[in-house]
Every structure is written in structure tokens, then in C-alpha cells.
Amino acid sequence: MDQDTLKRSAAQAALDLITGEFGRETVVGVGTGSTANYFIDLLAAHKHQFDAAVASSDATQKRLEGHGIRVLSTNAVSEIAAYVDGADEINPARELIKGGGGALTREKIVAASSNRFICIADASKRVPVLGAFPLPVEVIPMARGLVARKLAGIGGEPIWRDGFVTDNGNHILDVHGLRIEEPAKLEAYINNLVGAVCNGVFAAQAADIVVLASADGVELIGQ
DSSP states (O other): OOHHHHHHHHHHHHHHHHGGGOOTTOEEEEOOSHHHHHHHHHHGGGTTSSSEEEESSHHHHHHHHHTTOOEEOGGGOSOBSEEEEOOSEEOTTSOEEOOTTSOHHHHHHHHHHBSOEEEEEEGGGBOSSBOSSOEEEEEOGGGHHHHHHHHHHTTOEEEEOTTOOOTTSOEEEEEESOOBSSHHHHHHHHHTSTTEEEESEESTTOOSEEEEEETTEEEEEOO
């Protein structure tokens, strides 16, 4: 079974989890990336069953609106029923690395604003320890060198994602060479660096439910 089929299976399983909760005032948070795109395309068939969506990136907003789905900002809603998004890595505690697409800050904001965070992925994203996937860190452009030196000081190898600018107008450092055995501790440390906007460790905002698709079927972790 190819990876695209697995991603679609995970997206469908997440949709099945939440459609029973759809109502006139339901708002759904939607993530960014290839797996989230499958969820958006499937969600379109149910667009008349819920009120609106909140997008974690400009690209996601464009895709949602292309399906005729109403999109609101986080500031315009009082409650987001569920946030559905993919991940780059997932550990046994449902802590994640996210941000390969560069939308980590907005993804974390929508996750924090939601009642539940449902992570959808194929089984290749499951790892015993986070860090093989480079950790994205969003930084204010003038602080890129400062933050990079601090990250090198803890054993990381930060590489500027040259030519890429986030939807917030910032830069991304992709940090290689980390073995993240204490995700919450690292997340807090990087967030406290002057000039760092956000980092791709999702420990404080770990997934409530992980929907993991493999050739053997779909596994729900955390429910």
C-alpha cells in the first residue's frame, strides 16, 4: 500500500471521528501539508454540516476556500471543536515534531485554540525518540544568527532554510543532529531564546489522538 493511500486512510478515519459532532456552530481547525490536504478534500463533502474552518496557513486557507468552505481567523471564533493535522515525527507519548512545511507557529496556535488535537499520519512517522527529522525553528530574521549559535550550543546543527519565508514574514532554521529525549524541556528552552518565535516540538500541545495508518489498517492512539 503506497504512502498516499495510507495518508488518505488516516484522513478519512479522522473525519469519521468528528462528523458526528458537526452542527450549525461547529468550527474545525485544519492543518498544513500533504496529509492535511487529503483531510481538506474529504471534508469538502461535509461543508454544509458545519459552520466554518480555521486554517493554519495561507495555503490551507486557499485550499479550503477552493472547496467553498468558509474560513475564519482564530480571533473570530470562541471555540474550535477539533484540530486535524499531520506530523513529521510522533513518539509514544503522542509528542510531535511538526513544521516541515514551515507553518509550525500557526499550527501550534490553532492546536492550542482547539478542544482536541487529532494528528493524522502514516505509520512511517512513528519513532521511539524525536529528532531524526530536522527540528524547524521559526525566528525573527535579524535574530537568525543569534538563535543559530544558541542551538549549536546544545548540540544542534542549524541550517537556514534559505529562500523560504513563513506566512508571518520570518525565517526557518532546520536543526539537525538532535536526539530529543525530553521534548517538553527542549520546547520550553527554545521558546525562551530571544528572537525565536516558535519551534516544531509539540509537547505542550501534544496530540490528544493519533490516527496512524499502516498496511494492517488504521490505529487510534489515545482514545
